Amino acid sequence: MKKKMGSTVAGLLLSMGMVLTACSGNATPGAGSNGSSAAANGDVIKIGAVLPLTGVTAYYGTTIKQGIDLVLDEIAAQGGINGKKIEVIYEDDKGTPAEAVNATQKLITQDHVSAIIGAHSSSNTLAMRDVTEREKVVHMTPASGADNITEPGHPYMFRYTLYNGQQGPALARYVTGKLNLKDVAIVAENSDFGRTGAEAFKKTMENEGLGNVLSLEFYKQGDKDFYPQLTKIKNMNPSAILISGNITEGAQIIKQIRDLGMNTQLFGFASLANDKFIELAGKSAKGIISIGTFEPAAYNYFPNSKKMVETYKQKYGKNPDMQVANGYGSMQIFAEAIRLAGSGDREKIREGMKQLKDFQGVTGPVTFNENNQSYQMLIFEKLENGKYVVIGSDKDMK
Amino acid sequence: MTEFLQQTINGLVMGSTYVLIALGLTLVLGMMDMANFAHGELFMAGAFVSVSVVQSFDLPYLAVIPISMAVVAILGIIMERLAFHPLRHSARINLMVSSLGVSILLQNVVQLIWGPDPRNMQSPFADIQLNLGGVFINGQRLFVVIVAVVMIAIIYYGIQKTKIGVAMRACAFDMETAKLMGIKANSVLFITFSVGAALAALAGTLMAPIFSVYPTMGVSATLKAFVVVLLGGIGNVTGAIAGGFILGLVETYAAGYLSSEYKDVFAFVIMILVLLFKPAGLFGKHVQEKV
Numbered sequence: 001m002k003k004k005m006g007s008t009v010a011g012l013l014l015s016m017g018m019v020l021t022a023c024s025g026n027a028t029p030g031a032g033s034n035g036s037s038a039a040a041n042g043d044v045i046k047i048g049a050v051l052p053l054t055g056v057t058a059y060y061g062t063t064i065k066q067g068i069d070l071v072l073d074e075i076a077a078q079g080g081i082n083g084k085k086i087e088v089i090y091e092d093d094k095g096t097p098a099e100a101v102n103a104t105q106k107l108i109t110q111d112h113v114s115a116i117i118g119a120h121s122s123s124n125t126l127a128m129r130d131v132t133e134r135e136k137v138v139h140m141t142p143a144s145g146a147d148n149i150t151e152p153g154h155p156y157m158f159r160y161t162l163y164n165g166q167q168g169p170a171l172a173r174y175v176t177g178k179l180n181l182k183d184v185a186i187v188a189e190n191s192d193f194g195r196t197g198a199e200a201f202k203k204t205m206e207n208e209g210l211g212n213v214l215s216l217e218f219y220k221q222g223d224k225d226f227y228p229q230l231t232k233i234k235n236m237n238p239s240a241i242l243i244s245g246n247i248t249e250g251a252q253i254i255k256q257i258r259d260l261g262m263n264t265q266l267f268g269f270a271s272l273a274n275d276k277f278i279e280l281a282g283k284s285a286k287g288i289i290s291i292g293t294f295e296p297a298a299y300n301y302f303p304n305s306k307k308m309v310e311t312y313k314q315k316y317g318k319n320p321d322m323q324v325a326n327g328y329g330s331m332q333i334f335a336e337a338i339r340l341a342g343s344g345d346r347e348k349i350r351e352g353m354k355q356l357k358d359f360q361g362v363t364g365p366v367t368f369n370e371n372n373q374s375y376q377m378l379i380f381e382k383l384e385n386g387k388y389v390v391i392g393s394d395k396d397m398k
Numbered sequence: 399m400t401e402f403l404q405q406t407i408n409g410l411v412m413g414s415t416y417v418l419i420a421l422g423l424t425l426v427l428g429m430m431d432m433a434n435f436a437h438g439e440l441f442m443a444g445a446f447v448s449v450s451v452v453q454s455f456d457l458p459y460l461a462v463i464p465i466s467m468a469v470v471a472i473l474g475i476i477m478e479r480l481a482f483h484p485l486r487h488s489a490r491i492n493l494m495v496s497s498l499g500v501s502i503l504l505q506n507v508v509q510l511i512w513g514p515d516p517r518n519m520q521s522p523f524a525d526i527q528l529n530l531g532g533v534f535i536n537g538q539r540l541f542v543v544i545v546a547v548v549m550i551a552i553i554y555y556g557i558q559k560t561k562i563g564v565a566m567r568a569c570a571f572d573m574e575t576a577k578l579m580g581i582k583a584n585s586v587l588f589i590t591f592s593v594g595a596a597l598a599a600l601a602g603t604l605m606a607p608i609f610s611v612y613p614t615m616g617v618s619a620t621l622k623a624f625v626v627v628l629l630g631g632i633g634n635v636t637g638a639i640a641g642g643f644i645l646g647l648v649e650t651y652a653a654g655y656l657s658s659e660y661k662d663v664f665a666f667v668i669m670i671l672v673l674l675f676k677p678a679g680l681f682g683k684h685v686q687e688k689v
């Protein structure tokens with residue numbers, strides 16, 4: 001009996017483990033394609049949003065949602081767009097690609113949305129793209145950084161956030177050029193976002209002869225114990241450590257780095273530039289340098305953000321971060337595209353998106369390039385006295 | 399050499415929490431022949447109870463530990479009474495599915511109450527930093543190991559020597575015969591569930607200041623605890639203790655010297671190898687087939 005029990009348990013465990021670690025997200029797409037005309041009917045234009053509202057990355061999902069909601073309030077106060085009400089239907093992808101695909105399918109076939117915002121993680125956005133591309137629905141990610149989301153050009157996929165091919169090299173040049181730190185170790189999340197970020201950084205370091213990447217260590221999302229990797233890194237004596245990951249694990253990594261007695265300069269990608277990270281990491285994060293596309297109160301860099309920052313503070317009692325700004329910006333862009341389209345027609349919205357030229361969004365002027373990637377200014381920020389302070393931007397570096 | 403010592407300490411810290419989580423699981427598994435997939439959620443609940451008690455009542459960390467253990471012990475008993483007890487005569491698979499349901503339910507209830515954001519917990523030991531000739535250990539991690547080792551010793555002694563411990567082992571060996579011998583199997587089950595839940599809560603409270611606390615943190619804890627239990631042999635307390643430390647050390651050495659990318663894979667590979675070559679577990683030689 002016990003022997004049999006053992007193998008039953010093992011079988012169940014292995015399948016659970018596979019679900020947790022593999023997450024390949026090749027969910028079978030359901031049938032049913034609705035013409036774009038279906039979405040255009042009625043006085044309500046529906047937009048779908050697929051975000052992690054629960055799970056390890058829920059922080060990002062909820063902040064992006066808050067940004068979107070602010071724009072919806074504004075549109076409602078103005079009486080809609082061309083007299084039409086805008087409604088956003090939120091779906092929770094729980095941070096997993098399979099859930100993201102199911103949610104996307106549901107939004108397109110059942111809710112007949114005109115366009116879709118999502119997801120947070122790159123793996124989820126890539127999985128969703130298969131569906132939105134097939135169904136010809138404009139899809140914009142406000143948060144996924146993996147390069148291959150928009151490259152080499154996908155007609156329905158848009159991105160309104162910085163991407164790894166932009167932030168990786170910029171950070172590499174900043175670290176080695178401005179700060180003269182040449183020996184870098186990388187700790188990266190084993191995901192599309194974490195891997196491509198680390199690789200973009202590493203490639204620039206090597207191709208441009210900027211310095212050495214001593215070690216590249218991967219971890220799984222949800223891991224808690226990073227001491228083994230960090231002990232190995234400590235032995236290599238790096239002058240800087242880059243974290244290519246998200247806040248929950250990033251905060252632990254930083255605490256554990258300090259626990260092991262390392263005073264090395266730390267760097268992170270834009271995913272770490274928010275208040276929740278500062279709260280989780282505590283004083284271990286002191287002096288960390290992050291890259292980002294937004295910082296509240298840095299009005300000299302983001303003159304269009306004042307109204308958004310104030311409304312957000314009033315509503316939620318805290319400062320908005322880059323995710324809020326990108327959620328807000330995405331919805332602003334969709335609203336403008338709908339205005340240009342004059343209706344909720346899927347194809348016309350796509351044409352509207354392509355027409356945008358220097359649209360004055362919350363983080364600066366928005367134009368989508370030939371790959372549907374919007375340019376966003378990069379800023380470098382340093383954590384001083386529990387607050388991120390802007391110490392430069394990619395404009396200053398040129 | 400310093401690196402090796404540091405890795406060994408890293409492995410022992412993780413190992414001691416694995417033991418705490420796995421002990422409760424192995425006791426229940428041995429006694430009821432049921433895999434409780436909600437066991438990791440007791441670990442998670444322990445961490446959440448501690449965080450909220452600290453935040454709302456401003457109590458010191460040391461006082462929070464017994465509170466969290468007591469609250470989660472009661473939760474464990476409720477879980478047993480509502481989800482497992484009514485199913486005790488049905489097929490084992492029903493119990494497993496029921497526990498999976500409890501696991502999902504607890505994750506969602508916690509999320510409903512506390513929200514999905516990760517949280518932090520402060521500990522008085524977190525700022526202490528010991529440097530033993532280049533080998534670093536944080537005060538909280540040292541505290542984890544000390545408390546875990548003391549607790550493991552108490553539980554081990556309790557199960558081997560005390561009357562209730564003997565009763566637990568008798569029930570695990572053969573529940574029906576134990577009942578015939580006058581053991582109150584029902585109360586033994588009650589105690590086992592509460593002890594197991596309290597141990598998981600202890601692990602949660604000990605790890606909360608080191609790791610962030612969030613609703614889905616129990617899932618990986620369940621997986622690791624099962625690996626430990628299968629490694630050491632189902633229902634075998636000595637096996638769970640050894641298995642926990644073995645898993646902690648193997649994972650750490652593998653991540654430090656081979657590849658961090660496949661850290662979790664090693665745990666499963668060991669488990670599969672043990673099941674293939676020693677299906678009763680490394681310490682499972684006394685386990686007999688029930689008829």
